[in-house]
Amino acid sequence: MDPGLFVEQSLNGVQLGVQLFLMSAGLTLVFGIMNLINLAHGSLYMAGAFFAAAFIKLTGSFMLALALAIPATAILGALMELVVLRRFYGRSHLDQVLVTFGLILVFNDLVRLVWGVVPVAMPTPEFLSGSVTIFEGVRYPAFRLAILAVGLLVALGLYVVVVHTRTGMWIRAGASNRAMASALGVDVQLVFGLVFAAGAALAGLAGMMAGPITAVQVGMGEPILILALVVTVIGGIGSIRGAFIAALMIGVVDTFGRVLLPPALGSMVIFMLMAVILAWRPKGLFPVHA
């Protein structure tokens, strides 16, 4: 592999990683803080993409559509928490898996009712449609650089919020010991709601950024959900930092695995990585509940 190709593939890996991070950040917080397994997180990803596609059609502007679709997905997430999931915090993980799996089916059929079975169009915004010369001989699609930038900005933003603000302190407190945080006067219900809506917005954002490069269709959230679960488990449940590092790791390993290994092995390599890491650190790289 010559240096130019190596740089390009590394960029591909990191770019896939930040996409996974957007998806996993919400998942890991919800799982860590509320002790809730939300399989319908992938439905929020799908909802984000479909909302954005609809708003693009309506307004003609990608940025405007993003600005409308992010709060729309957050509201959908908040409703999902308020109407259904709030009743399941105290229930067993099996009940949670069943109800959120049911939600996947409901959301898929709702999308089919509204948008039909034919995948919908989501064009690349004009100003990001070309490719950029990074250095001699290596051109990279501008939109993928935009995904990279958005992902890194979100990671930075989350770091500031979680580590340097009062809300972040509540979130961390909730993640490491729910009962104690509640006893010390943190409004856990409010924190739960906020975190869920924020996680939904991030999943929606991931879907919106994926829209121009992948198919916007019914069921698009499930394959990415599986990868996000792998990231969450490797990173340590509830840890944003863990999710970030694990997502980048999975992105890079998956990219190089696909290129360098035979096909059957290439698509398996991230799961082998997960097995090795869990054998070495059963609670993931950065366990929150010590």
Added chain:
Amino acid sequence: MNHAFRLAGVAATALGLTLASGSAFAQSAIKIGFISTMSGPEGVLGQDLADGFKLAMKHAGGKFGGRPVEVIYGDDLFKPDVGRQLADKMIESDKVQIVTGINFSNVLLAALKPVLDSGAFYISTNAGPSILAGKQCNPHFFAGAFQNDQNYEGMGQYLKDKGYKKVYLMAPNYPAGKDMLTGVKRYYKGDVSGEVYTAMGQLDYSAEIAQIRAAKPDAVLVFYPGGMGINFVKQYAQAGLKEQIPLFAGAAVVDQTILPAVGEAAVGMYTGALWSEFLDNAANKRFTTDFEAEYKRIPSPYAALAYDTGRLMSAAGDQVGGKIEDKAAFQKALEAAKFDSVRGSFRFNTNHMPIQDYYLTRIEKDSKGRYVAALKEKIMTDLTDAYAGDCKMPAP
């Protein structure tokens, strides 16, 4: 009293049954079971197949040889076991005489046994796996659409004819993916600079596309059905490769179920097709006009070939005067395939696989701003499949 009442009930029921079966004898419907993938991400395929087939039944006036036809629809959920259960149910309780509709070869192979074992016919609107074209060909199995490999054989011929020296091949890692690329290599004899199999349902192809750029082939040929096609074609265009290395695919990769979602990124792609909405014949004009009027969209090749298979069935049914219970006669009528195909030229080989023409199409924008596969040239005439020699079809 009670006893007499019950007796009267039994008598009335018996009488009713006799009456019912009496009338059924005069006008019993021909029953067809239509199994396809109607839900999930691939549900769009089943919908297009069913719509094409429904239009064929409508054009037949809902009757074969004056006898009414009843079609029972089932959703296989893209699962071989579900397809099998549906076939069992349709054969045993619905007593269907013809089964059709299945789009995925693996589902078809699972569902086929109960159909053929019961003596019913399977007339395929889509999948035509190689296994049924050779040694295991069956007198009651007909592929109305194609033998799978045919979809890519013409593409291989075209690449060879045009003198492409280095071709890069890609497909998902499953049996049909390998069949399609085998089809290409059967006719294209030049250098294959890469033959890459990716995971089924893969979303991101950036790594593979970077490898293509580095390999510098002079043509890229892919088989990515469904959502995978959308992902790949969009990403190939975004990487700026579309202008540098021409992209070829089978018609199903960027057909009308996918083009609205891919849009501009597909323009300029070359596709190989067994049918095009621009083929100039009366049957095709009638089909495309009526399909657009009925469903408000351009038909995909799935819909066209399902329509054609429906027309094949109705022509054979008419020929035997609706008496498809005379299986030898119905089989003969199917083999003769006396109908006006939307493909222009169509006949069956000895193994019940089609002999048909192959065309090159190019994705373009039409005058109404819609993305269409414009017909460019005929690549092959009377393309046969590679397996017919292995088939010893028993006489009916």
